[in-house]
Amino acid sequence: MSLLNNMLWYLDLRTVLLCVVVLLVLRWFLGRPKNLPPGPWGFPLIGSVPAIIREVRRGVEPHDLFMRYAAKFGPVFRLQILNKTVVVLNDYTSVKEAFQHPQLNDRPKLLFTKLFRSEGVGMASGEKWIELRRFCLTVLRSFGVGKTSFEEKIGTEAEELMKEMSAFNGKPFDPKPLLSNAVSNVICSVIFGKRYEYADGEFKNLLSMLGENVKLFGSGGAMLFFPALRYLPFMSTDKLESNMEAIRLFLTRIIDNHRAIFDLDNLDDFIDAYLMELKAGAKHVHLTEHSFTGTVGNLFGAGTETTGTTLQWALLYMAVYPEIQQRVQAEIDAVVGRNRLPRMADKPELNFTRAVIWEVQRMTIIAPLGVAHAAASDTQFHGFVIPKGALLVPNLWAVAHDPKVWSDPNKFQPERFLNDKGEAVQAEELIPFSVGRRSCIGEHLAKMELFIFFSFFLHQFTFKKPDDSPPLTLKGRGGFTNSPRVFNICAAKRD
Template identity: 75%
Template structure:
């Protein structure tokens, strides 16, 4: 081949590549639907990935970055993450309106579905999700979840936890493992029909893996929803999959044990109830009757969802309550004084005391507001092209609720970064929860364990403050109220001293 031929070949290849690049850019700009929400410019093919990644490396949390975008583009704005359109909702009214819209209730496709080899109540969409949610809520209520009658089980676990705390005799310790085990035992009691000792190494490892994955999945569980992120060098996808595989095996073993010992006349827990429903559906199917949508295919996913959601988020909220009490001892004293006045020193608090414990409830709400555990909630997906607030939301668009922005909106919460429990008290000193406080999200896909979590928070927190005073260890650095991101927003590891009250 002559030199001229080499040059011509090179020019031909370069021309082809240039044409391909131009076509991709034109497709990027001209192929976008009209009337989308406004948003920042992104590169072809990768969208805003580089811009967001750069800010995260600088230490900016995604929820704070999205608040910055919202100030520029409005409370409803659009991003492109690789080939996916993402609409971020940044105020209460837009989140509430979107998450009550019947066409904006689906879930995006998830990595979790493949890893668990199952979908479930938190993953499914359409009619399967409706049936799973209806069934799950009915069964949980049948076992007393959310009812006053369930407080005895939570109280028993809280007393076990306080024995473990007392054993440190005022010496510093990390409360995270104990809180995680105690809270998880409450949901395990309902779902698996058993609790685990605080010394159970296998169970403690499982909780550690779960907590680790909540961090690795990233804000809003981004890795779960965007397949291309899994190939970035700083994403620990192999570790995430290995951790979930170990969790799946643990739960599958429990389900297999339930199946082997199943007794239709003695249904003990949620897993038994699900197996009973599967058997009923199989019987209907055998007789030619159209059966329900509950099956082996969504058993593992549903049980895992209840276990994970019922363990990690409430335990993390309780970590924050202890931290805030240690940082604000005067607030802690006010809570203790109120509990003493209402309850006395001769018994522990009860749910019946809740209406009179106004400041105690206000403190719990203010901690939830300031340390919003899941800042970007869990994404929804558009089931079809949908008109929303004058914008087009194309089918399969991800809708991300910036719940952090909702609970830190200065138009709703004056001095939003200040710890002020009084903001939840009216002129009569009565506790009034603002509708904009939505730590469990809103709409038909709001957290299925909301009622259980609220009861747990009240009972654990009121028990703690009735029995203990929480203090920063002597000669230790100041406790930090800054958290670290992930799927959940949690405190940096800290140690605390628990002093028994007389």
Template identity: 65%
Template sequence: MDFLDIRTFLLGVLLLLVFRWLLGRPKNLPPGPWGFPLLGSIPAIVWGMFRGSEPHHQLHRYAAKYGPIFRFKFLNKTVVVLNDYALVKEAFQHPQLSDRPKNIFTEFLGLEGVGASNGEAWAEMRRFCLTVLRSFGVGKSSFEEQIGTEAEELIKEMAALGGKPFNPKPFLGNAVANVICCVIFGKRYKYTDEEFKYLLDLLSRNAKLAGGGGAVMVNPSLRHLPFIPFAELLANFNEITCFIGNIVDAHRKTFNADDLKDFTDVYLMEIQQNLARDKDRMLPDGKHPKASKYGHLSERNIVGTIMGLFAAGSETTATTIQWALLYMMVYPDIQKRVQAEIDDVVGRNRMPRMADIPELNFTRAVIWEVQRLANIVPLGVPHAAASDIYLRGYLILKDTFVLPNMWTIFQDPKHWPEPELFKPERFLNEGGEAVKADELIPFSTGRRSCIGEHLAKMEIFLFFAFFMHQFTFKTPEDSPPLTLKGKGGLTHSPQPFELCAVPRG
């Protein structure tokens, strides 16, 4: 066969493959951009990042071109992106769109847990987590004392700095994490605890390394790309896992079935019940095991579940409060209005309480506007299709990733006139009452909405209100200009900044 015959043969094979791909392509797939062979849309996203754009900005541009639902290829994965609130709400209430993709935890760390599980096991673990957290007061008004105590500890730390500049991120991270630690581990950590500070740094670093929508965590194939720091991400998670595993082991040594002090103790109790039931034997205390409502709880998923609750209960809430303080410095007139309202409703002789919420309308509006513009998780947490399913006439194939494009939803001018502006008044009605828009879903929506939503809402309100009551936050002298341009990753966080917390009289 001469060169011409070889070239003709190869061209024929190529055309045959193209025709086969075209004829075998399923009908009614969502529209979307053309992608490179093997890489899909990765080159376009990476090129945008080199120019200072984040992945959610690229998907925002795709949404403007292709509409409320589109798809793109990401290496070997198909990703469907939902860019409309009503569409996200409809999709995430559907049982077949409530799975999580296979991820770094299950594939490389051997971890299971409520965040990474699907089907009956996930439903049971989620029900268990919600029930136990509520039994320890989370989400109830009585829990505000615990949050308030931690907020006051942080206020003491800030006041001790005497108005000198400091980076609020480590303080906020420690304080917020302490709230969930008290419930899960039965203890809080001092702000000087170096091991705990290191753990929080690992969590924050991994939120950055995970990429928009947690792309690196849910698509381990990315580890083959030279610019993806997969090894560092994995090493960090291994250290976090060891830290939590050591705490669980310590709980085993002091475990007392008649004195369950925290979430970890309750989990260990369920594991004992399940082991005794499976082996048809009595418990260590000589009692017969009760029939458990949570048969899926085991040694395989205790560390994964606790790590998920700990991470979700610290990073995003602390980042939201960090953004709130930054916005107050950028908009000092708004800060004064919040302080005036709190002074009028609460007075200067006590701290704000949850019971004050109905009268703190502007304060709530400011928090909501911060959540909208800061957009802490701009691409949400990915779902996966459990089976082929039609959504608004489009076919979503089994195992397709489904992303809620929160960035586009929170910037939609149909719902948010002048969406780029910081306007807390958009959440106030004609009577000055705070009214939250349905389209504001910072904790997602549907069957897999954030487990810690009620806790996070209480923390954000109480920490922010306490801070506004006690301090005026100012930009340090000779500080570089403040920027509201955030850093990308799984969470959208502010650029590093310092502030001065000036005590109020």
């Protein structure tokens, strides 16, 4: 009798499970809105996850796979990732229109918020995001960020970095840690009120963890936007979580130190400005303790990783294309001379130099899939329905390599940004900082940093491949950002 009862119980359990699966599958097929964008077929419940994982394991980057889908389904297509509808935007027009739409500017729930225990300006939505972003921009401007007056602070850091490069006496070195430290020091001076020496072991370790996290978030930052992926058996997140906790504790300690010596009459940096708002009370409803660490973390991470990585690519391209490097140096010498360093005032005359920077940005697109938006409500877009909660992913790589916009898009050709008079003209389709209401909050700072650091470097050094090293590769390394593979370079001092 006991055996019979066990068999009946087992059969009942199987029946219940079968019914649950059937109901979920029916909900999958019947519960979706009509008139969604077209897209590839996906499995019930897990959608396109197996197909994407298969291609990534073959070495195909998500942005390249999405370009392949776009060729078949059009520039606006849909994927199903687990229980989420994902709309991928693959040309300039669709990205620009979507990201200027007021109902398509929310953020999805991101893993960063959960691990950091704080929702910063980059992760917030709605009124909270509007208030936090406005506050951040106001404070950054008050400390000179983006203004010509900030040039001296960047230039001073660039000179410190060049001293470090000179110390190698033309011998090979890995530029990544030095560039990361230098660029990070610029944003640290604004948000922390201090810079860190290049030999500071704790800070070097922090920057290393930040760079490691970019890889651990997975190709295209998949785990960042789909936190549930971290529960898959082949996804290892222990290191990611420990790194995030270490970074959070570092920032929390800095905030607490500021809190302990806070002086209302002596506001030195962004943290002081935020503390003042907290003490002011209800003036800003959404400037809370819960948003504090996350917002500082957003500014720190964004101000460190992307610009530092772009400068790595710039040095690598100069070593691979020495004739382009020589043209940049010749232009800088003709405009600036050899007796002083370049200045922002020289920028209008350094046409080829600017064209090279833009072409490096176009070729490498540091965040190939940008940062996803989410639909705040069901929204009509390009004749389709974007359902509430759907993710919108901008394929910025596709925008920057669209053959309809860029002739021979895979060729490094700075001249594409020069007009018939040799003047630098930036194409509106070049959007490495994204576009619309949620474009990169540090765009103006990053542009100034790129120009000052790059022009200083080329004025003072010639960058070469080490004699005994294998050929340098321009193939990137997958992750949330597109970074170069580890390489060494030689910086030969110019006369």
